[in-house]
Amino acid sequence: MSKKKLTHGQLRRMKANHEKRLQRGNNTEESATEFQDSLLGPEQEGTVISRFGQHADVETTGGELIRCNLRRTIGSLVCGDKVVMRPATDPSHTIAGVVEAVHPRRSTLTRPDLYDGVKVVAANIDQILIVSSVVPVFSTQIIDRYLVAAEDCGIPPVIVLNKIDLLTEEMATEIDQALVRYRAIGYQVYEVSSRTGAGIEELQSLLDDKVSIFTGQSGVGKSSLINCVLPDAQLLIGDVSDNSGLGQHTTTASRLLHLPSGGDLIDSPGVREFALWHLTAERVSWCFVEFRDHLGGCKFRDCKHLDDPGCRLREAVEQGKIARDRFNNYHRIIASLSEQRHARQFRAGVDDF
Numbered sequence: 137m138s139k140k141k142l143t144h145g146q147l148r149r150m151k152a153n154h155e156k157r158l159q160r161g162n163n164t165e166e167s168a169t170e171f172q173d174s175l176l177g178p179e180q181e182g183t184v185i186s187r188f189g190q191h192a193d194v195e196t197t198g199g200e201l202i203r204c205n206l207r208r209t210i211g212s213l214v215c216g217d218k219v220v221m222r223p224a225t226d227p228s229h230t231i232a233g234v235v236e237a238v239h240p241r242r243s244t245l246t247r248p249d250l251y252d253g254v255k256v257v258a259a260n261i262d263q264i265l266i267v268s269s270v271v272p273v274f275s276t277q278i279i280d281r282y283l284v285a286a287e288d289c290g291i292p293p294v295i296v297l298n299k300i301d302l303l304t305e306e307m308a309t310e311i312d313q314a315l316v317r318y319r320a321i322g323y324q325v326y327e328v329s330s331r332t333g334a335g336i337e338e339l340q341s342l343l344d345d346k347v348s349i350f351t352g353q354s355g356v357g358k359s360s361l362i363n364c365v366l367p368d369a370q371l372l373i374g375d376v377s378d379n380s381g382l383g384q385h386t387t388t389a390s391r392l393l394h395l396p397s398g399g400d401l402i403d404s405p406g407v408r409e410f411a412l413w414h415l416t417a418e419r420v421s422w423c424f425v426e427f428r429d430h431l432g433g434c435k436f437r438d439c440k441h442l443d444d445p446g447c448r449l450r451e452a453v454e455q456g457k458i459a460r461d462r463f464n465n466y467h468r469i470i471a472s473l474s475e476q477r478h479a480r481q482f483r484a485g486v487d488d489f
């Protein structure tokens with residue numbers, strides 16, 4: 137692939153266009169401030185079901201879904217946010233409600249962003265379900281990347297191994313050993329099949345009364361599992377009270393779905409892959425939960441935990457206190473960070489503006 141270098145002039149023009157686009161965005165938000173108090177009903181508590189462009193679909197505690205504009209004072213607003221909103225009293229007005237304020241978040245799911253460092257994708261999530269599958273490939277390397285991302289956000293992860301109907305005797309030993317290792321360091325592991333229904337009831341009770349999000353690589357069966365626990369996942373979108381003239385949005389925005397048994401799911405195509413390039417090596421090592429007891433004990437402060445003398449982590453591996461597979465995956469992640477940062481710097485020059 138050829139890497140075309142842009143001239144300074146081209147970059148300047150791209151940046152100017154980007155700023156213009158941002159300004160246009162702000163102007164749209166200002167329309168909410170034109171709302172006069174007399175046109176708005178009393179304040180209500182609500183949850184952001186979906187956020188897109190300058191709008192948010194908010195579900196009130198009374199169960200009504202209202203498409204809202206945002207006050208200019210609202211900073212970041214994402215799916216799962218708890219808000220104070222006011223519905224419009226005049227149904228003929230172009231918007232149906234206004235988000236007035238956002239409550240503090242109990243957790244944030246973030247991903248690195250070229251502009252802002254880190255971007256919040258969803259809020260108030262209780263657990264991240266890391267879906268993996270027996271085929272096409274079972275990979276602890278991939279599971280460990282997702283685990284690091286979840287630990288970095290401070291949201292408890294749960295490992296879900298799907299497609300166990302396809303488990304053969306040849307694969308069983310390797311997979312069983314890996315699952316034993318994850319359980320030993322404190323992670324919950326669910327073995328399920330969305331095809332045969334095996335383990336689905338247990339999975340459903342895990343979701344009760346919590347806000348959960350499914351993540352995992354393409355093809356592992358996330359959508360199939362969501363359909364198992366929530367067969368009518370599409371219904372909610374059709375009910376939004378919408379005066380904005382924007383029509384229904386069937387885009388890739390994250391959305392919050394209610395489970396029949398209580399509990400919510402956030403369906404977010406944007407977090408299928410977690411990038412880790414924004415993390416330092418120290419942070420990654422902290423995100424390997426079983427390393428924590430041994431961190432800070434190495435002879436050299438800048439120990440790379442490779443062949444450095446007096447490395448406490450390596451000693452723990454040799455003593456069987458840390459699984460070698462996890463230690464190797466840690467080093468694979470560290471090696472990939474610099475590659476990803478490099479790729480990002482190149483992209484920053486091209487699509488940053």
Ligand SMILES: Nc1nc2c(ncn2[C@@H]2O[C@H](COP(=O)(O)OP(=O)(O)OP(=O)(O)O)[C@@H](O)[C@H]2O)c(=O)[nH]1
Nearest residue numbers: 298299302329330331353354355356357358359360
């Ligand atoms: N044998 C078997 N196949 C499954 C199972 N769950 C899902 N599949 C199949 O795996 C394929 C991918 O499933 P999806 O649910 O689309 O996977 P996904 O993770 O949502 O994929 P993306 O939308 O690309 O992120 C489909 O052909 C499913 O029929 C299972 O438990 N057993």
Ligand SMILES: [Zn+2]
Nearest residue numbers: 434439441447
């Ligand atoms: Zn070390």
